[in-house]
Amino acid sequence: MEKSKIIEVKDLVFCYPDGTKAIEDISIDFYDGEFIAFIGTNGCGKTTFSKCLNGILKATSGTIKVNGIDVVHTKDCTELVKNIGYVFQNPDHQLFNNNIYDEIAYAPRNLRIPEDEVKQRVTEAAAIAGVTPEVFEEHPFFQVKGIRQRIAIASILSLRPKVIIVDEPTTGQDYKQSIEVMEFLKMLNEKHGHTIIIITHEMDIVAEYAKRVVVMTGGRVLSEGSVQEVFAQTELLEKANIKPPQVTRLAQRLESVGFDNNIISPEKMFEQWRQLAKQPVGK
Amino acid sequence: MEQTRKMQRTIIGYIPAESPMYALHPVARLILFLATGLLPLFIEAPEYNVLFIIIIFFMLKYSHVNLSRLKIFLPMMITVGIIINLTYFFFPINTEEGLIIFSIGRFNAHFHSFMWAMSIYIRIIALLLASIFYFSTNRERDILVGFRTLGFPFIVSYFFGLILRSAGIFLEDYAIIREAEQARGLDVRNLSFGGKVKHFSMYLVPLFTLSIRKCEDISIGLFSKGTELSGKVDGKKRPDYLKHKMKLQRTDKWIIATIIAASLAVVYFDLVVDSFSLENAWLYRTLRHTWFNL
């Protein structure tokens, strides 16, 4: 089945006002329904790139199209936010209403959506994000970090954007919370058909959840492809200072005895080991 | 990362890294600021202060500050002007002369009050522009080195440093919050003026909560480094890395000497000769003559 393009980026360059050229030259396409991870060292331009994608930062040159909308030149930001949502790294920057209900309702109200539909959207977004109606009256600021993050995501979900970008969803969270956030994004991707882009430094998370990986260094895309393809490129990853997950590195070390170099899960490793163990010794 | 045109981030903006301002020692810059900002406060005559404002504009231009950024201060300048004029309209001073420009109902616009409002307003604008100039051409560290070299006590420059730091963090948070808002479909351009004001108040919640959270972090950070609020460590003077790296040059000394001489001159002419009082001002006398034939 041919998937349709949802984001088209061509010759993108971005400079900050102080002259830092954070994006050198990027051309890449993303497809409807993908689950993508941006990886790369600190300061390689992941955040800048994703802010360009949804028009928060206006590209210095090049073109970006999201669902056919020209992100760089459009004046109508409401049309844009309906298509692409961006969840900031720190939830505290994006919560400014007095209670959780208004917080989630804030974006649809900006789009002048009638109040009864707003209500429906809030209920739906909150339910998906796991925010229960009992806390609707509470102040978003005084929730624990995991909940604040969910409220931040719910407040974007109520826009029902086709693409959702989440900047470092698991940074600073414990294992359980990380898994919860990631399972939640996975559900949005699989059940609700949202295209998900995450930015992360955690390769285990990438291996487990992402379908496609974009490796960035110095404001460029160094490599991209399926998770297996990318993690198999040992030398390239070294250049970008990225270490594949432990299980992948173990398999790569054992390549000479017959393991594949693109194993990304312990289950797959175990399966291969079972197969190899069945073969006669010496072969 | 590659640089296109190298810019230097200052407290409230960017100026090119090769701006002539960076050739001056921080102390020279601080004294320049104090002179351009504070001297107008001693001078009542509007025409001299207009001269100061023109000088500040030249300095802004010379240091390559992006003048279009001044636009954002315009609403504030206008509001201040309106408030001062209204205050002196409703609560006039020195009314015994009885010179009235116009009246609304039982309120009279007195000439002296009007001129006094103008004098105060221009002085405030000069101070404001001087501050904009100083904070657009100095980085946090320039300001601190200036303070330390001038011999301010450690605690003063230390607190000032913390204030600058939090102002920086505050502005950064503010920028991100605005981006977050844009990501949720708010088009600020479509808001009415009242809407904008109401809207600004919404930012205060996250801004202050973030500040409080960060304050706590900073105080814990200071505590864990064993900070003591004293300029001495074990009885010896606290060393200062940056202060040692920057030395006063001949130009700096000339500038400082000139400013001090000019300041003394201003104080002399103000206190002894009384050249700068409002009543003696050229503008005051000319307007009085044209409007009232006195």
Ligand SMILES: Nc1ncnc2c1ncn2[C@@H]1O[C@H](COP(=O)(O)OP(=O)(O)OP(=O)(O)O)[C@@H](O)[C@H]1O
């Ligand atoms: N507001 C800004 N002004 C100037 N330069 C900036 C600004 N924000 C980021 N940069 C610079 O742009 C480059 C890319 O930054 P960006 O935040 O996109 O990196 P990142 O990949 O998201 O890093 P991290 O993993 O640390 O989040 C860096 O060199 C950074 O210093």
Ligand SMILES: [Mg+2]
């Ligand atoms: Mg980032």
